[in-house]
Amino acid sequence: MERLEVLDCEGRCDPALKPQLRPDQIREIYRLMVTSRRFDEKAFRLQRQGRLGTYAPISGQEASQVAPPYCLQKSDWMVPTYRSAGAYYTRGVPFKNILIYWGGDARGARVAPDQRDLFPTICIATQIPFAVGLAWGAKLKAQKEKKTSEVVLCYFGDGATSKADFHEGLNFAGVFRLPIIFVCENNQWAISLPRSRQTAAPTFSQRAFSYGMEGIQVDGNDVFAVHRATQAAVERARAGKGPTLVECETYRLGDHTTADDASRYRSAEEVARWQKLDPIVRLKKYMLQERLWSEAEETKLSSEADLVVEAAVEEAEAFAAPNPVSFFDHTFAELPWNVLEQRKALEEYLKEKDSRKDTVILDKEGRFP
């Protein structure tokens, strides 16, 4: 199975595989990665302080979060998972939205009308079949208009490859030669289960062959390798040459979510081993060696990242509470009698409840998990 590595952990670049990126692009990718990490750390703390609901951290996966969406155009589609803060940010979705969404408010997942970035999908792998449908639509449109195609970037984890949705989705994409890039973020774990529990095959990328598509494994902590592989996949897809499966071998440095305790199932030595392969550290070493970066610029970026994150937190926390009956509104284009009746009943009930003295007997709530 083909495996692509460009940067080693000292930030030295394979001379045959110089990045196809301009210095300003490299700096921009670095900024996106650093800011995403900063946000991640903040989100974790917010959850611990009771200011945010469950959150799935991305720390350690910044290369595979940032480089693939960086290869897209605005008119392309991104179909993320729930572990996608860096990918969203790269696509221009503000951190504020992520905080609002994980704060239990659906409005956080509503992106601008011109933005083709889907909501987080929580049921593992279920996004893959409909991402394939989006790519099919894009292909039909390109054929009709005799233009190059929009492409779809579809994310999922190593665990997701075990589900039927993955196999059915990739098979469709292969059969219909669809303009889609499947990025498998193999972060070695699916909650407490190691990647060896998901497949007996040595790689995830080799699945591609059985569906008649291109497949490649990359060092997922090497942002240049991820970029090179996805850029090539995007170009193929755009040119009508079909789908690609890109496996990014990376590592989730944090807990699965804020509801998890990873020390129950994996060793500190393993985490330490992967910490040495930190994608941000590697890129920084490269940039310093190539004189694309200085410590002064690092200091500046660091305070800018803090400002971006703090502003997002302020905005999210200032966001007005949702209207209690708003959850009825988008059930259908036109609400049927039962939904309308229930909406009205809740509205009247809440009004009446406010005016009563003997109300609000709240149940004890549970905990997740």
Next chain:
Amino acid sequence: MKDPVLVKESAVHPKKTSPVESSSTKDLNLVQAVNLGLRQEMQRDDRVIVLGEDVGVNGGVFRVTEGLQKEFGESRVVDTPLAELGIVGASIGLAMYGLRPVAEIQFDGFLPPIFDQIISHAGRMRSRSLGRFTVPMVVRSPHGGLVHAPEHHSESPEAYFAHTPGIKVVIPSNPYDAKGLIVSAIRDPDPVIFFEPKRIYRSVKAPVPQREYTVPIGQAQVVRPGKEVTLIAWGAMVHTCLQAAAYLSEEHVEVEVVDLRTLAPLDLETILESVSRTGRAVIAQEAPRTCSLGSEISALIHERALLKLQAPVVRVTGYDVPTPLYKLEKYYFPDVDRVVRGIRETLKF
């Protein structure tokens, strides 16, 4: 108005623990009670195996299978690939082969992929093979909302299963029943969906005997006797209903609370007996209203006890919309106040 507190479980099942047993009885929560039931059945019967995502080393995300892999080994407590359809499909085959699989589906919202295997195979294996092949399998899953969870973690999908021929559906509301019902489910010759109300996983503690006992599938229980209204519920909603009943008793309205415990097959006898006495029925559920269990129970009461009714049956339910994210979930799920209101409606007649 005083703040009604969660009704103590010991008050719900006073007759269940006789003094003889009390020495070998421990206060357990629902998680620990299911764990104990699983452990004892695994000790008793080596055909029982547990499988699912994160059930081994991690002991399940709610820790219901905590310690089982250590005690019974990796071949009886099996961490599977991430594939609900695979877990349940394989369990069906294991059960047909003669084992007693207990599959865990991590959350209610991840049950949909198993419907193909449940509807197409589990529910009809016995009938299509005229009894030659059977599926003595248990599928465990958390149930319900109000835990501040992300999307798909607060669902009440019991009606889909109860609607499926050949499938039994069980949901305990307290630790005593949880242990007795998990044992019955494992020993049952047919497929059982075993829901665990996650809101009260840890908040309700009660004395649970260490000795072996079962709570039979198909039997509801009157958890609070009353004369004026029958209030029917299951899972976490039983506790909401007990609070509503306690509240109304201060106004001298005596509400009888029936905990269904089994949702398929329904304990029609207990329901009809109670409603015939009280003449009024309220059904409270977290699930959306349309085509729900509440619909079925209401139909049964109207069909079989119409002339005993003083008022139409009232359903207090979740709404016919997807469960909202957690900021709004308290408006979606019926609370004590809404249940009290539902009861008052039947008293107007």
